[in-house]
Amino acid sequence: MTEQIINSTVADWLLQHPAMPILVTDDVSVSAVAITMLDNAARDAYVCDGDAILGHLSFVKVMNHVFAHERPIHTHRQLFSRVTETDINELMDPHFQYCRPDEKLADVLHRQLESGTDDIIVLNRMNRVEGVIRLTEVLKASLQ
Amino acid sequence: MTQSPMLLLGVLMVTGLIFSLLANRLRVPRIAAYALAGLLWSQDLLGAYLQLDVSQWSGQLTDVALAIVAYIIGGSMTITQLKKLGKTIVFCTLGEVLGAIIMVTLAVWLLFGGGTADGFLIAIVLGVLAASTDPAATVAVVHQYRSHGKLTTTLLGIAALDDAIGIILFSVLIVWMTGAQLGGHIVSVSVEIGGAIVLGMVSGYFLALFGHRVRNHNFFLPMVLGGLFLSQGLAELWHVSPLLTAMAMGFTARATFVSGGERLFASVEYLEELVFLIFFTLAGAQFELGIMLQALDLAAIYVIARVIGKVMGAGIGGKLSGASEQISRYVGLGVIPQAGIAIGLALTLMEFPQFERQGVLVLNMILASTIIFELIGPFATRFALGRAGELKPGRAQE
Numbered sequence: 028m029t030e031q032i033i034n035s036t037v038a039d040w041l042l043q044h045p046a047m048p049i050l051v052t053d054d055v056s057v058s059a060v061a062i063t064m065l066d067n068a069a070r071d072a073y074v075c076d077g078d079a080i081l082g083h084l085s086f087v088k089v090m091n092h093v094f095a096h097e098r099p100i101h102t103h104r105q106l107f108s109r110v111t112e113t114d115i116n117e118l119m120d121p122h123f124q125y126c127r128p129d130e131k132l133a134d135v136l137h138r139q140l141e142s143g144t145d146d147i148i149v150l151n152r153m154n155r156v157e158g159v160i161r162l163t164e165v166l167k168a169s170l171q
Numbered sequence: 172m173t174q175s176p177m178l179l180l181g182v183l184m185v186t187g188l189i190f191s192l193l194a195n196r197l198r199v200p201r202i203a204a205y206a207l208a209g210l211l212w213s214q215d216l217l218g219a220y221l222q223l224d225v226s227q228w229s230g231q232l233t234d235v236a237l238a239i240v241a242y243i244i245g246g247s248m249t250i251t252q253l254k255k256l257g258k259t260i261v262f263c264t265l266g267e268v269l270g271a272i273i274m275v276t277l278a279v280w281l282l283f284g285g286g287t288a289d290g291f292l293i294a295i296v297l298g299v300l301a302a303s304t305d306p307a308a309t310v311a312v313v314h315q316y317r318s319h320g321k322l323t324t325t326l327l328g329i330a331a332l333d334d335a336i337g338i339i340l341f342s343v344l345i346v347w348m349t350g351a352q353l354g355g356h357i358v359s360v361s362v363e364i365g366g367a368i369v370l371g372m373v374s375g376y377f378l379a380l381f382g383h384r385v386r387n388h389n390f391f392l393p394m395v396l397g398g399l400f401l402s403q404g405l406a407e408l409w410h411v412s413p414l415l416t417a418m419a420m421g422f423t424a425r426a427t428f429v430s431g432g433e434r435l436f437a438s439v440e441y442l443e444e445l446v447f448l449i450f451f452t453l454a455g456a457q458f459e460l461g462i463m464l465q466a467l468d469l470a471a472i473y474v475i476a477r478v479i480g481k482v483m484g485a486g487i488g489g490k491l492s493g494a495s496e497q498i499s500r501y502v503g504l505g506v507i508p509q510a511g512i513a514i515g516l517a518l519t520l521m522e523f524p525q526f527e528r529q530g531v532l533v534l535n536m537i538l539a540s541t542i543i544f545e546l547i548g549p550f551a552t553r554f555a556l557g558r559a560g561e562l563k564p565g566r567a568q569e
Contacts, residue, residue: 099310103244106310107252111251141387
Protein backbone atom coordinates (compact mmCIF):
# COMPACT_ATOMS: atom_id res chain seq x y z
CA MET A 28 0.00 0.00 0.00
CA THR A 29 2.81 2.44 0.92
CA GLU A 30 4.48 1.99 -2.45
CA GLN A 31 1.20 2.57 -4.24
CA ILE A 32 0.67 5.80 -2.32
CA ILE A 33 4.07 7.31 -2.81
CA ASN A 34 4.06 6.50 -6.51
CA SER A 35 0.80 8.35 -7.04
CA THR A 36 0.52 12.02 -7.91
CA VAL A 37 -0.87 14.77 -5.72
CA ALA A 38 -3.97 14.95 -7.94
CA ASP A 39 -4.57 11.18 -7.52
CA TRP A 40 -4.27 11.53 -3.76
CA LEU A 41 -6.71 14.47 -3.63
CA LEU A 42 -9.26 12.51 -5.64
CA GLN A 43 -9.28 9.80 -2.99
CA HIS A 44 -8.68 12.05 0.02
CA PRO A 45 -10.22 15.42 -0.74
CA ALA A 46 -9.43 18.01 1.93
CA MET A 47 -9.08 21.76 2.08
CA PRO A 48 -6.46 23.66 4.07
CA ILE A 49 -7.28 25.98 6.95
CA LEU A 50 -7.63 29.41 5.39
CA VAL A 51 -7.75 32.55 7.51
CA THR A 52 -7.79 36.23 6.67
CA ASP A 53 -5.15 38.59 8.00
CA ASP A 54 -7.59 40.55 10.14
CA VAL A 55 -8.34 37.74 12.61
CA SER A 56 -6.51 37.39 15.91
CA VAL A 57 -3.80 34.80 16.51
CA SER A 58 -6.02 33.20 19.17
CA ALA A 59 -8.83 32.84 16.63
CA VAL A 60 -6.42 31.05 14.27
CA ALA A 61 -5.40 28.73 17.11
CA ILE A 62 -9.04 27.85 17.80
CA THR A 63 -9.71 27.15 14.10
CA MET A 64 -6.65 24.91 13.90
CA LEU A 65 -7.66 23.00 17.04
CA ASP A 66 -11.26 22.56 15.84
CA ASN A 67 -10.02 21.06 12.58
CA ALA A 68 -7.10 19.11 14.06
CA ALA A 69 -4.87 20.99 11.63
CA ARG A 70 -1.14 21.69 12.06
CA ASP A 71 -0.86 24.44 9.48
CA ALA A 72 -2.99 27.42 8.46
CA TYR A 73 -2.71 29.64 5.41
CA VAL A 74 -3.43 33.35 5.34
CA CYS A 75 -5.42 34.42 2.30
CA ASP A 76 -6.76 37.53 0.66
CA GLY A 77 -9.53 36.39 -1.67
CA ASP A 78 -7.97 33.72 -3.89
CA ALA A 79 -4.41 34.76 -3.17
CA ILE A 80 -2.41 32.96 -0.47
CA LEU A 81 -0.34 35.47 1.47
CA GLY A 82 1.51 33.31 3.93
CA HIS A 83 1.73 30.33 6.25
CA LEU A 84 1.32 29.80 9.98
CA SER A 85 2.48 26.63 11.69
CA PHE A 86 0.81 25.28 14.81
CA VAL A 87 4.03 25.65 16.81
CA LYS A 88 4.40 29.28 15.76
CA VAL A 89 0.81 30.06 16.73
CA MET A 90 1.16 28.27 20.08
CA ASN A 91 4.45 30.05 20.77
CA HIS A 92 2.71 33.36 20.25
CA VAL A 93 -0.38 32.50 22.27
CA PHE A 94 1.72 31.37 25.24
CA ALA A 95 4.38 34.08 24.91
CA HIS A 96 3.23 35.75 28.14
CA GLU A 97 3.47 32.49 30.06
CA ARG A 98 6.96 31.46 28.97
CA PRO A 99 10.34 32.72 30.14
CA ILE A 100 11.28 33.68 26.59
CA HIS A 101 14.05 36.17 26.22
CA THR A 102 15.41 36.35 22.69
CA HIS A 103 15.25 39.95 21.51
CA ARG A 104 13.08 38.94 18.55
CA GLN A 105 10.53 37.26 20.82
CA LEU A 106 10.54 40.23 23.19
CA PHE A 107 9.80 42.72 20.43
CA SER A 108 7.06 40.47 19.10
CA ARG A 109 5.53 40.21 22.57
CA VAL A 110 5.75 43.89 23.45
CA THR A 111 4.34 45.13 20.15
CA GLU A 112 1.49 42.58 20.01
CA THR A 113 2.49 41.15 16.65
CA ASP A 114 -0.43 40.48 14.29
CA ILE A 115 -0.99 37.78 11.69
CA ASN A 116 0.69 39.78 8.93
CA GLU A 117 3.97 39.98 10.84
CA LEU A 118 3.76 36.44 12.19
CA MET A 119 3.08 34.58 8.95
CA ASP A 120 5.84 33.32 6.69
CA PRO A 121 5.24 34.60 3.14
CA HIS A 122 7.80 32.09 1.82
CA PHE A 123 5.85 28.90 2.41
CA GLN A 124 5.97 25.38 1.02
CA TYR A 125 3.35 24.32 -1.52
CA CYS A 126 2.95 21.63 -4.14
CA ARG A 127 1.38 21.24 -7.58
CA PRO A 128 -1.25 18.63 -8.52
CA ASP A 129 1.04 16.91 -11.04
CA GLU A 130 3.90 16.34 -8.59
CA LYS A 131 4.79 12.89 -7.29
CA LEU A 132 3.54 12.34 -3.75
CA ALA A 133 6.94 10.93 -2.81
CA ASP A 134 8.62 14.23 -3.64
CA VAL A 135 6.01 16.20 -1.74
CA LEU A 136 6.35 13.98 1.34
CA HIS A 137 10.10 14.53 1.32
CA ARG A 138 9.59 18.29 1.15
CA GLN A 139 7.02 18.19 3.96
CA LEU A 140 9.30 16.23 6.27
CA GLU A 141 12.30 18.35 5.43
CA SER A 142 10.51 21.65 6.04
CA GLY A 143 8.35 20.51 8.94
CA THR A 144 5.08 21.27 7.11
CA ASP A 145 2.46 18.77 8.27
CA ASP A 146 -0.37 20.10 6.08
CA ILE A 147 1.01 21.26 2.73
CA ILE A 148 -1.21 23.37 0.52
CA VAL A 149 -1.83 22.29 -3.08
CA LEU A 150 -1.90 25.15 -5.58
CA ASN A 151 -2.66 24.86 -9.28
CA ARG A 152 -0.73 26.72 -11.99
CA MET A 153 -2.96 29.77 -11.41
CA ASN A 154 -1.96 29.62 -7.73
CA ARG A 155 -5.54 28.78 -6.72
CA VAL A 156 -6.08 26.38 -3.82
CA GLU A 157 -6.80 22.79 -4.88
CA GLY A 158 -6.59 21.15 -1.49
CA VAL A 159 -4.18 20.01 1.20
CA ILE A 160 -2.07 16.96 1.87
CA ARG A 161 -1.99 16.03 5.52
CA LEU A 162 0.89 13.91 6.74
CA THR A 163 -1.41 12.25 9.28
CA GLU A 164 -3.75 11.11 6.48
CA VAL A 165 -0.86 9.79 4.39
CA LEU A 166 0.42 7.84 7.39
CA LYS A 167 -3.05 6.46 8.15
CA ALA A 168 -3.51 5.35 4.54
CA SER A 169 -0.09 3.75 4.36
CA LEU A 170 -0.69 1.74 7.55
CA GLN A 171 -4.01 0.31 6.37
CA MET B 172 51.34 23.06 29.53
CA THR B 173 50.23 23.19 25.90
CA GLN B 174 48.70 26.48 24.74
CA SER B 175 46.38 24.77 22.24
CA PRO B 176 43.39 27.14 21.82
CA MET B 177 41.05 24.16 21.29
CA LEU B 178 42.15 22.55 24.54
CA LEU B 179 41.86 25.77 26.53
CA LEU B 180 38.48 26.64 25.02
CA GLY B 181 37.25 23.12 25.72
CA VAL B 182 38.43 23.32 29.32
CA LEU B 183 36.72 26.70 29.79
CA MET B 184 33.45 25.57 28.22
CA VAL B 185 33.22 22.24 30.05
CA THR B 186 34.03 23.93 33.37
CA GLY B 187 31.44 26.61 32.61
CA LEU B 188 28.76 24.03 31.87
CA ILE B 189 29.54 22.02 35.02
CA PHE B 190 29.43 25.19 37.14
CA SER B 191 26.16 26.27 35.53
CA LEU B 192 24.57 22.91 36.42
CA LEU B 193 25.63 23.43 40.03
CA ALA B 194 24.42 27.05 39.92
CA ASN B 195 21.04 25.89 38.65
CA ARG B 196 20.64 23.71 41.75
CA LEU B 197 21.72 26.52 44.04
CA ARG B 198 19.55 29.07 42.19
CA VAL B 199 22.56 31.24 41.38
CA PRO B 200 22.53 33.15 38.03
CA ARG B 201 24.17 30.98 35.41
CA ILE B 202 26.35 33.81 34.10
CA ALA B 203 27.94 34.10 37.54
CA ALA B 204 28.72 30.40 37.24
CA TYR B 205 30.30 30.91 33.82
CA ALA B 206 32.42 33.76 35.18
CA LEU B 207 33.51 31.68 38.21
CA ALA B 208 34.46 28.82 35.88
CA GLY B 209 36.64 31.20 33.90
CA LEU B 210 38.05 32.63 37.12
CA LEU B 211 39.21 29.15 38.14
CA TRP B 212 41.56 29.18 35.12
CA SER B 213 42.72 32.78 35.60
CA GLN B 214 46.31 33.75 36.40
CA ASP B 215 45.41 34.20 40.08
CA LEU B 216 44.34 30.55 40.40
CA LEU B 217 45.01 27.47 38.25
CA GLY B 218 46.05 29.49 35.19
CA ALA B 219 49.36 30.50 36.73
CA TYR B 220 50.32 26.94 37.70
CA LEU B 221 49.38 25.54 34.30
CA GLN B 222 50.69 28.61 32.43
CA LEU B 223 47.42 29.12 30.58
CA ASP B 224 47.02 32.26 28.52
CA VAL B 225 43.77 32.84 26.65
CA SER B 226 44.62 36.41 25.60
CA GLN B 227 46.72 35.12 22.68
CA TRP B 228 43.73 33.81 20.74
CA SER B 229 40.57 35.11 22.40
CA GLY B 230 40.31 38.23 20.19
CA GLN B 231 39.05 36.56 17.04
CA LEU B 232 36.69 34.30 18.95
CA THR B 233 35.20 37.33 20.71
CA ASP B 234 34.79 39.13 17.38
CA VAL B 235 32.87 36.20 15.89
CA ALA B 236 30.67 35.83 18.96
CA LEU B 237 29.94 39.55 19.10
CA ALA B 238 29.11 39.66 15.39
CA ILE B 239 26.53 36.89 15.97
CA VAL B 240 24.96 38.85 18.85
CA ALA B 241 24.90 42.10 16.82
CA TYR B 242 23.27 40.29 13.86
CA ILE B 243 20.61 38.77 16.14
CA ILE B 244 19.85 42.11 17.79
CA GLY B 245 19.76 43.94 14.45
CA GLY B 246 17.23 41.41 13.15
CA SER B 247 15.13 41.35 16.29
CA MET B 248 13.02 44.31 15.26
CA THR B 249 11.17 45.59 12.24
CA ILE B 250 10.26 49.17 11.35
CA THR B 251 6.60 48.34 12.01
CA GLN B 252 7.46 47.05 15.48
CA LEU B 253 9.60 50.10 16.24
CA LYS B 254 6.66 52.34 15.31
CA LYS B 255 4.37 50.28 17.55
CA LEU B 256 6.67 50.42 20.58
CA GLY B 257 5.04 53.57 21.86
CA LYS B 258 6.33 56.80 23.33
CA THR B 259 6.78 55.49 26.87
CA ILE B 260 9.16 52.66 25.93
CA VAL B 261 11.19 54.83 23.54
CA PHE B 262 11.49 57.78 25.95
CA CYS B 263 12.26 55.59 28.98
CA THR B 264 14.90 53.68 26.99
CA LEU B 265 16.59 56.84 25.78
CA GLY B 266 16.36 58.25 29.30
CA GLU B 267 17.91 55.26 31.07
CA VAL B 268 20.63 54.86 28.42
CA LEU B 269 21.61 58.54 28.49
CA GLY B 270 21.23 58.68 32.27
CA ALA B 271 23.59 55.73 32.79
CA ILE B 272 26.12 57.06 30.27
CA ILE B 273 26.18 60.58 31.71
CA MET B 274 26.21 59.57 35.37
CA VAL B 275 28.89 56.87 34.99
CA THR B 276 31.09 59.01 32.75
CA LEU B 277 30.89 62.00 35.07
CA ALA B 278 31.34 60.01 38.28
CA VAL B 279 34.32 58.00 36.99
CA TRP B 280 35.93 61.05 35.41
CA LEU B 281 35.64 62.97 38.67
CA LEU B 282 37.11 60.00 40.53
CA PHE B 283 40.17 60.23 38.27
CA GLY B 284 40.52 63.90 39.11
CA GLY B 285 38.81 65.11 35.94
CA GLY B 286 42.01 65.98 34.14
CA THR B 287 43.86 62.99 32.70
CA ALA B 288 43.25 61.59 29.21
CA ASP B 289 43.45 58.08 30.64
CA GLY B 290 40.75 58.89 33.14
CA PHE B 291 38.45 60.31 30.49
CA LEU B 292 38.98 57.28 28.24
CA ILE B 293 38.06 54.86 31.03
CA ALA B 294 35.12 57.06 32.06
CA ILE B 295 33.56 57.33 28.59
CA VAL B 296 34.05 53.62 27.82
CA LEU B 297 32.52 52.55 31.13
CA GLY B 298 29.71 55.04 30.54
CA VAL B 299 28.78 53.53 27.19
CA LEU B 300 29.13 49.96 28.51
CA ALA B 301 26.71 50.86 31.31
CA ALA B 302 23.88 51.39 28.81
CA SER B 303 22.77 47.83 28.05
CA THR B 304 20.42 45.72 30.17
CA ASP B 305 20.16 41.96 30.52
CA PRO B 306 16.75 40.98 29.10
CA ALA B 307 17.05 37.42 30.45
CA ALA B 308 17.13 38.59 34.06
CA THR B 309 14.11 40.87 33.56
CA VAL B 310 12.14 38.16 31.76
CA ALA B 311 12.99 35.64 34.49
CA VAL B 312 11.48 37.88 37.19
CA VAL B 313 8.42 38.67 35.06
CA HIS B 314 7.90 34.96 34.47
CA GLN B 315 8.55 33.86 38.04
CA TYR B 316 5.99 36.28 39.49
CA ARG B 317 3.57 36.07 36.54
CA SER B 318 3.75 39.84 36.26
CA HIS B 319 1.32 41.60 33.90
CA GLY B 320 0.69 45.27 33.24
CA LYS B 321 2.00 48.46 31.72
CA LEU B 322 5.23 48.55 33.73
CA THR B 323 5.95 44.92 32.78
CA THR B 324 5.49 45.66 29.09
CA THR B 325 7.60 48.82 29.38
CA LEU B 326 10.42 46.92 31.12
CA LEU B 327 10.45 44.19 28.49
CA GLY B 328 10.48 46.77 25.70
CA ILE B 329 13.36 48.66 27.27
CA ALA B 330 15.37 45.48 27.89
CA ALA B 331 14.96 44.53 24.23
CA LEU B 332 15.74 47.98 22.83
CA ASP B 333 18.66 49.26 24.87
CA ASP B 334 21.08 46.52 23.82
CA ALA B 335 20.77 47.77 20.25
CA ILE B 336 21.44 51.34 21.34
CA GLY B 337 24.35 50.15 23.51
CA ILE B 338 26.01 48.36 20.58
CA ILE B 339 25.52 51.32 18.24
CA LEU B 340 26.98 53.80 20.74
CA PHE B 341 29.91 51.49 21.53
CA SER B 342 30.66 51.06 17.83
CA VAL B 343 30.59 54.80 17.27
CA LEU B 344 32.84 55.32 20.28
CA ILE B 345 35.36 52.75 19.08
CA VAL B 346 35.36 54.25 15.58
CA TRP B 347 35.82 57.70 17.08
CA MET B 348 38.69 56.59 19.34
CA THR B 349 40.49 54.35 16.88
CA GLY B 350 39.41 55.74 13.49
CA ALA B 351 41.99 55.85 10.72
CA GLN B 352 42.87 59.25 9.37
CA LEU B 353 41.46 59.65 5.88
CA GLY B 354 41.52 63.39 5.41
CA GLY B 355 40.28 64.47 8.81
CA HIS B 356 38.81 62.67 11.77
CA ILE B 357 35.15 63.48 11.10
CA VAL B 358 35.41 62.29 7.50
CA SER B 359 37.15 59.13 8.66
CA VAL B 360 34.51 58.41 11.30
CA SER B 361 31.68 59.09 8.83
CA VAL B 362 33.24 56.75 6.27
CA GLU B 363 33.69 53.97 8.83
CA ILE B 364 30.12 54.26 10.12
CA GLY B 365 28.42 54.98 6.79
CA GLY B 366 30.44 52.28 5.07
CA ALA B 367 29.44 49.74 7.72
CA ILE B 368 25.76 50.57 7.31
CA VAL B 369 25.94 50.30 3.51
CA LEU B 370 27.94 47.04 3.67
CA GLY B 371 25.51 45.62 6.22
CA MET B 372 22.48 46.61 4.15
CA VAL B 373 23.88 45.07 0.98
CA SER B 374 24.89 41.87 2.82
CA GLY B 375 21.48 41.65 4.50
CA TYR B 376 19.68 42.15 1.21
CA PHE B 377 21.60 39.33 -0.47
CA LEU B 378 21.21 37.07 2.54
CA ALA B 379 17.43 37.52 2.43
CA LEU B 380 17.44 36.92 -1.31
CA PHE B 381 19.39 33.72 -0.79
CA GLY B 382 17.14 32.78 2.11
CA HIS B 383 14.08 32.75 -0.16
CA ARG B 384 15.61 29.93 -2.16
CA VAL B 385 16.84 27.70 0.64
CA ARG B 386 14.20 25.29 1.89
CA ASN B 387 16.18 22.71 3.81
CA HIS B 388 16.39 23.54 7.54
CA ASN B 389 19.90 22.15 7.70
CA PHE B 390 21.19 24.92 5.45
CA PHE B 391 19.81 27.87 7.42
CA LEU B 392 22.66 28.10 9.94
CA PRO B 393 25.52 27.69 7.45
CA MET B 394 23.80 30.16 5.13
CA VAL B 395 23.56 32.86 7.80
CA LEU B 396 27.00 32.23 9.29
CA GLY B 397 28.58 32.16 5.85
CA GLY B 398 27.03 35.51 4.96
CA LEU B 399 27.88 36.98 8.35
CA PHE B 400 31.54 35.90 8.25
CA LEU B 401 31.87 37.20 4.69
CA SER B 402 30.50 40.59 5.67
CA GLN B 403 32.76 40.71 8.75
CA GLY B 404 35.78 39.90 6.61
CA LEU B 405 34.88 42.65 4.15
CA ALA B 406 34.33 45.08 7.02
CA GLU B 407 37.82 44.28 8.30
CA LEU B 408 39.29 44.60 4.83
CA TRP B 409 37.61 47.93 4.14
CA HIS B 410 38.14 49.31 7.66
CA VAL B 411 34.49 49.83 8.51
CA SER B 412 32.85 49.00 11.85
CA PRO B 413 32.20 45.23 11.97
CA LEU B 414 29.59 45.52 14.73
CA LEU B 415 27.52 48.08 12.85
CA THR B 416 27.89 45.95 9.72
CA ALA B 417 26.46 42.92 11.52
CA MET B 418 23.59 44.94 13.02
CA ALA B 419 22.68 46.57 9.70
CA MET B 420 22.87 43.16 8.03
CA GLY B 421 20.42 41.63 10.53
CA PHE B 422 18.04 44.57 10.30
CA THR B 423 18.03 44.62 6.50
CA ALA B 424 17.75 40.84 6.18
CA ARG B 425 14.69 40.83 8.43
CA ALA B 426 13.13 43.81 6.62
CA THR B 427 13.78 42.33 3.18
CA PHE B 428 12.71 38.82 4.08
CA VAL B 429 9.33 40.03 5.39
CA SER B 430 8.39 37.40 7.94
CA GLY B 431 8.79 36.54 11.60
CA GLY B 432 12.38 35.77 10.69
CA GLU B 433 12.52 32.10 11.68
CA ARG B 434 14.54 31.08 8.66
CA LEU B 435 17.22 33.73 9.08
CA PHE B 436 17.35 34.07 12.85
CA ALA B 437 15.97 31.09 14.81
CA SER B 438 18.93 28.85 14.03
CA VAL B 439 21.44 31.54 15.05
CA GLU B 440 19.52 32.37 18.21
CA TYR B 441 20.32 28.87 19.43
CA LEU B 442 23.96 29.99 19.50
CA GLU B 443 23.26 32.79 21.98
CA GLU B 444 23.91 30.63 25.04
CA LEU B 445 27.18 29.42 23.52
CA VAL B 446 28.16 33.03 22.90
CA PHE B 447 27.52 34.05 26.50
CA LEU B 448 29.33 30.95 27.79
CA ILE B 449 32.35 32.03 25.75
CA PHE B 450 32.11 35.69 26.82
CA PHE B 451 31.89 35.02 30.53
CA THR B 452 34.43 32.20 30.77
CA LEU B 453 36.95 34.17 28.69
CA ALA B 454 36.36 37.28 30.79
CA GLY B 455 36.67 35.21 33.98
CA ALA B 456 39.94 33.69 32.76
CA GLN B 457 41.33 37.20 32.22
CA PHE B 458 40.20 38.47 35.62
CA GLU B 459 43.02 39.91 37.73
CA LEU B 460 42.26 40.19 41.41
CA GLY B 461 45.15 42.62 41.99
CA ILE B 462 43.68 45.12 39.54
CA MET B 463 40.23 44.81 41.07
CA LEU B 464 41.50 45.26 44.61
CA GLN B 465 43.24 48.46 43.55
CA ALA B 466 40.06 49.70 41.88
CA LEU B 467 37.42 48.90 44.49
CA ASP B 468 36.46 52.58 44.71
CA LEU B 469 36.04 52.68 40.95
CA ALA B 470 33.82 49.56 41.07
CA ALA B 471 31.66 51.07 43.82
CA ILE B 472 31.33 54.37 41.95
CA TYR B 473 30.45 52.57 38.72
CA VAL B 474 27.73 50.44 40.34
CA ILE B 475 26.16 53.35 42.23
CA ALA B 476 26.36 55.81 39.32
CA ARG B 477 24.83 53.29 36.90
CA VAL B 478 21.88 52.60 39.22
CA ILE B 479 21.27 56.31 39.86
CA GLY B 480 21.64 57.14 36.16
CA LYS B 481 19.21 54.43 35.08
CA VAL B 482 16.60 55.29 37.73
CA MET B 483 16.77 59.04 37.14
CA GLY B 484 17.07 58.85 33.36
CA ALA B 485 14.20 56.39 32.94
CA GLY B 486 12.09 58.45 35.33
CA ILE B 487 12.68 61.64 33.34
CA GLY B 488 11.96 59.77 30.11
CA GLY B 489 8.74 58.43 31.60
CA LYS B 490 7.60 61.89 32.68
CA LEU B 491 8.43 63.43 29.28
CA SER B 492 6.41 60.71 27.55
CA GLY B 493 3.42 61.32 29.79
CA ALA B 494 3.61 57.89 31.43
CA SER B 495 1.86 57.27 34.74
CA GLU B 496 3.55 58.21 38.01
CA GLN B 497 4.05 54.54 38.87
CA ILE B 498 5.89 53.79 35.63
CA SER B 499 8.08 56.91 35.86
CA ARG B 500 8.98 56.16 39.47
CA TYR B 501 9.80 52.45 39.21
CA VAL B 502 10.82 51.76 35.62
CA GLY B 503 14.52 52.48 36.19
CA LEU B 504 14.76 49.96 39.02
CA GLY B 505 13.54 47.25 36.67
CA VAL B 506 16.43 47.60 34.23
CA ILE B 507 19.35 47.25 36.63
CA PRO B 508 20.69 43.82 35.46
CA GLN B 509 23.71 44.27 33.19
CA ALA B 510 23.89 42.42 29.91
CA GLY B 511 26.41 39.83 28.80
CA ILE B 512 26.77 42.04 25.76
CA ALA B 513 28.67 44.50 27.96
CA ILE B 514 31.19 41.74 28.69
CA GLY B 515 31.56 40.95 24.99
CA LEU B 516 32.09 44.60 24.14
CA ALA B 517 34.61 45.00 26.96
CA LEU B 518 36.50 41.94 25.69
CA THR B 519 36.95 43.54 22.28
CA LEU B 520 38.69 46.55 23.85
CA MET B 521 41.75 44.40 24.52
CA GLU B 522 42.33 44.16 20.77
CA PHE B 523 42.92 47.89 20.29
CA PRO B 524 46.37 49.34 21.04
CA GLN B 525 44.64 52.51 22.30
CA PHE B 526 43.16 50.47 25.15
CA GLU B 527 46.22 48.39 25.90
CA ARG B 528 46.51 49.63 29.48
CA GLN B 529 42.89 50.49 30.26
CA GLY B 530 41.31 47.43 28.57
CA VAL B 531 42.13 44.99 31.37
CA LEU B 532 40.82 47.36 34.03
CA VAL B 533 37.58 47.98 32.11
CA LEU B 534 37.06 44.23 31.51
CA ASN B 535 37.62 43.41 35.17
CA MET B 536 35.27 46.19 36.21
CA ILE B 537 32.50 45.11 33.87
CA LEU B 538 32.81 41.44 34.85
CA ALA B 539 32.69 42.17 38.59
CA SER B 540 29.84 44.65 38.24
CA THR B 541 27.82 42.36 35.96
CA ILE B 542 27.86 39.70 38.67
CA ILE B 543 26.84 42.29 41.30
CA PHE B 544 24.03 43.56 39.04
CA GLU B 545 22.87 40.01 38.30
CA LEU B 546 22.57 39.40 42.03
CA ILE B 547 20.84 42.66 43.01
CA GLY B 548 19.02 43.30 39.71
CA PRO B 549 16.27 40.70 40.09
CA PHE B 550 15.41 42.01 43.58
CA ALA B 551 15.17 45.56 42.21
CA THR B 552 12.96 44.40 39.32
CA ARG B 553 10.72 42.45 41.68
CA PHE B 554 10.48 45.46 44.02
CA ALA B 555 9.52 47.76 41.12
CA LEU B 556 6.87 45.37 39.79
CA GLY B 557 5.52 44.78 43.29
CA ARG B 558 5.21 48.51 43.96
CA ALA B 559 3.40 48.96 40.68
CA GLY B 560 0.97 46.20 41.74
CA GLU B 561 1.74 44.04 38.72
CA LEU B 562 2.81 40.83 40.48
CA LYS B 563 0.24 38.06 40.41
CA PRO B 564 -1.53 37.80 43.80
CA GLY B 565 0.02 34.94 45.77
CA ARG B 566 3.31 35.11 43.89
CA ALA B 567 4.28 38.43 45.45
CA GLN B 568 4.95 36.73 48.81
CA GLU B 569 7.50 34.29 47.32
